[in-house]
Amino acid sequence: MPEVTRRTFLKATGTAALACGISMKSLASPPALPLQSPFRVAVISDEISQDFDHACSVIANDFGLQWVELRGLWGKNISNLDDEDIAKANAILDKHKLRVTDLASPLFKVDWPGAPRSKYSPKADPTVKNYGADFAFKQQDEVLEKSIAIAHQFKTERIRCFDFWRLENQAPYREAINAKLLEAAEKAGKNGILLVLENEYECNTATGRESAKTLAAVQTPHLMLNWDPGNAVARGELDAFPAGFDLLPKDRIGHCHVKCAVSKPDTPSGFEWAAVGQGTPDWIAQFKALKKIRYHGAVSLETHWTGGGTPEASTRISWAGMKDALEKSGAILPGNVPGDWPKVDMQG
Secondary structure, eight states: OOOOOHHHHHHHHHHHHHHTTHHHHHHSSSOOOOOOOSSSEEEBBGGSSSSHHHHHHIIIISSSSSSSEESEEEEGGOOOOOHHHHHHHHHHHHHOOOOEEEEEEEOOSSSSTTTOOOSSSTTTTTTTTTTOOOOOOHHHHHHHHHHHHHHHHHHOOOEEEEEEEEOOOOOHHHHHHHHHHHHHHHHHHHHHOOOEEEEETTTTOOOOOOOHHHHHOOOTTEEEEOOHHHHHHHHTOOTTTIHHHHOOGGGGEHHHHHHEEOTTTTSSSSSEEOOOSSSSSSSSHHHHHHHHHOOOOOEEEEEOOOTTSSSSHHHHHHHHHHHHHHHHSSSEEEEEEEOOOOOTTOOO
């Protein structure tokens, strides 16, 4: 009998698997078990791929997640999806048993009218990445209305927003900006929707300290914070956690983005994105703090870092760092075994 080597065994196994319609990847890497966590652990799908079915397959089968955040699908910004796109996307979500944490809409990521044009505006700098969104200020009410309708179609109650491209001196316009946020939040609230304002390093609310001021000024239960300490670090708040976080009203944290940055004072931007676990903030400590305040909302990976070579490869590396931080913080159970976590309301 000829000797059966490892190579011939794998070749024969692969041939048999293909004949049965099974990929070698499925033989080598069985689907991940669903993660057990007090958080809605998610990934922004287009950080993996614009191919929404493939992105959802990675999130559900390879990462073992039950939640996804929507920003761009098939090269379209979420606010540009039509009914056919939404029906197709919902079929894919059902196929992979995924729920939507929120719509990462581009609401209010525009220049404030009457103010000097921001240097972060795509109109001033065409290299600025705006994820397929191309809306003017006069279209923002329409963006909000459409986002509310799309949120209902995706059975989510949260819509991400911003507070306009960053101004060198926002003081003369801050009161009016706050009034616009309040108006939008009240309109969203009447439709059963919560706005979550992201502290975005290119927008007027960028840090933990600025987030605390904005939330204090806009008093409504329909506006909460999309806390992104990585963005705060990018804006220069290197102590975003714990100092920036400590200033936040904890009952108004409604969403959380997970990414890392490193300070690079000698570069034009002053920072670079990093894989989760390889930069600031310390996500083990941040996850512990979120657990301590009994936060049960989303912690959504927003990779941004591109050091893996491709968006998917970079996201897989960052997900490994995020999963490690979740486990070390006690926010997922070691070995991904079932646990007695508080129930997370799947409908909101």
